[in-house]
Amino acid sequence: MSDEESSDRIEPAAGEDRRWHPLAVLGLYTLAIVAATWPFATTFASRLPSLGDPLQHLWVMRWYRSCLLEGRSPLVCPDLQYPVGAPIGNFSPLHLQSLVYLVASAFSSNDVLCFNVVWLVGLLLTGMGTFALARHVLRHDAGAALAGLLAMLSGPVLVHSHAHVELIYVGGFPLFLLAWMRFLDRPGFGRMLAAAAGFVLVASCAAYFMVFAIFPAALYLPWKAIRQPRGERRRWFRGRLAWSLGFAAATLPAILLLFAGQVWNVLHGQAGLRPKAEFDQFGAPWWAYLVPVPGQALQGFLPLDPYGAAGVSGEGMAYLGVVTLVLVARAGLGGVRFRESGYWWATAAMLVVLSLGSTLRYGSHRVELPAGWLRDLDWFVPFRLIRAPGRFKLFVAVCTAILAGASWADLSRRWPRPATRRLAFALVAALAVADLAHVPYSSEPIPPMPAAYSWIRSHAPDAAWVDVPQMNSGNALAINSMYTYWQALHRGRTTAGYSGHQNRPQDDLLSWNSPFIDTRMAEPSFPATGEESFDLVRLAGFRDYAWLYLTTHNLRFAVLHRWVGQEGAGSWPRYGVDRMAERLSDAICFDDGKVAVVDRDRLDPPRSPVVLGSEGWGGYHLLPRDGFVRLxxxxxxxxxxxxxxxxxxxxxxxxxxxxxxxxxxxxxxxTELASWAVAPGSYEIYQTPPFRLPRGRGRLRIEVDGAVDLDRLRKRFEGELHPASLIVKALCLRPAGAEDPGHVRAIAAATAAEPAESR
Structure with a gap:
């Protein structure tokens, strides 16, 4: 070890046992997890942490397994989000998690048990990874053990443990940083490969982490360069830069392979860039690092829930814990020094600032922050894929845990007796568990798959259907995740499927214009017996429009779920499912009281002319002055x-x-039926002269002589995949009658009368 490396190092206390076995630390962490999430351990084989994202994660892991066993490509699942198909690049990649699931599922067919094994491995990896890094930095086993415990049970990790299994695999980050520091300290081919393997590990834990890890890694390079003798800095930096290029070359093939799904999305025009509005929304407020989150013991002593009062979601909850905060404060005020201590303070500060998101708000004042600047850089594409900058808090927890561990190592030097040090460690560890615990830890059983799916698969094995209430691909409600997971069991074709990134082609084609969409079904009078509005379409009968929708998209069945929630899962409105079943009662072919199946083939064809938007339409947008429109x-x-x-x-x-x-x-x-000169100013209603169409189904096309590249209108139409020509508020196809020639008044009246929330 160089003099530089040893000068800042905390020396172990006299008589300290430096041989803490990792298995002992692993046992300690396992007990801490059981205590901090009680009584979850008692239902480990029967209940999931929640019914939202965990069900989607289970679908992803089962999809990988089925593709591996059946020799299929995992890039697109054609039966989920039918008929477009579900690109795997829209989901959390879950590479390492799926590997753990694959091993667990070889021993048990219980998906709940297998998922919870994945969950437990993630928490333990976070603890043990932080322990390994802290052990290298501090050279103090007790301080390292405490650091791993504080990172593993930190507020950011336990908050995400309820829903996002990939985000509790934080342990890949400290393991990569350990290999990266060793590599830059003394470059060599073996150390370069170790650092490359560490970065691949980070990427396989979570796609977010691959982007986040760039910042601490990049900071370490100039940090070490500055500490070199003045005359050696340029040579030192150039030498490491050359090795870093070798590191990049070693990691790139593996990263491209891991994220082949995302590459497929880019090549097929589905880059999945997150809207800037979401990025602005999901930062962590600065005070969140100091305030306990709901479910923790100390939160009960607060006069109110500041998170609820401020409208902060789980993405912004970042509480580090009393033990961490006190020890970090002591390290700062007491000038505790350890190996590269300045780097760890700088890294923690950098990550905290990035976690705050785009702006820092105080009353009416707003301060623009670096995360917002980075988000606006067109060339930094990975950062534009990020939805929640608040997730930097997960890396903050690792860095502050190391600072806390250093403070504990310095403090323990004051107690020369081993028994005193052990007792103090036990007390502070118990305090940390009690403070950070989520007790009782919430959990929910997976609802059994409805019998209706088995009935459909036995009577019409090749048929496709729409699960009702229908939701767009980005809707994270538990029932949408259930549709997704159930597809892994029945293996049928459904329009449903909740993916982390929205499947825009699917939603543009099938969601916004659906007669079964949840936003309409929540209306107390829907579906009405008279004429309705559906997306852009005005003055259409529900049964007529539903028949055309199902027929156009080759959907044989509509599966109506009379779901109203279950114990622990929360409940949601009945979405007018009973009213819809009554309106379609003559076409129901299966009904067990829980689920009713409507057969399109039992529906009569439309009795009035009806129109439906299909291919070539853009998304659904809420404009400040216009309300909901489509492109x-x-x-x-x-x-x-x-x-x-x-x-x-x-x-x-x-x-x-x-x-x-x-x-x-x-x-x-x-044949041109009509043409108009459409102006860019205010909305106008354009109508055709009377024309005739043959009996039955047909296709019309709206053809425009130009389009606008929406990159320059990103704030208004972010996420659009193609250039657009028109902003459209309404469409209508009706018989031409003397009482309403052209029905300009009718379409205008229908638009004006429609509730704003449904438009």
């Missing part, structure tokens, strides 16, 4: 059904152009 591209398709070929029809669209005036034509095949 039309240069070619946007409309599906139609006309029951009476002898009666003239009229089509109307309420829209305005994007960018400049556009020529817009409505085409039936190659």
């Amino acid at each position: 039309a591209t240069r070619s946007s398709w409309l599906e139609t059904y006309n029951p009476d070929p002898d009666r003239p029809l009229v089509f109307a669209i309420e829209a305005r152009a994007l960018g400049k005036a556009r020529r817009v034509a409505l085409l039936d095949g190659q």
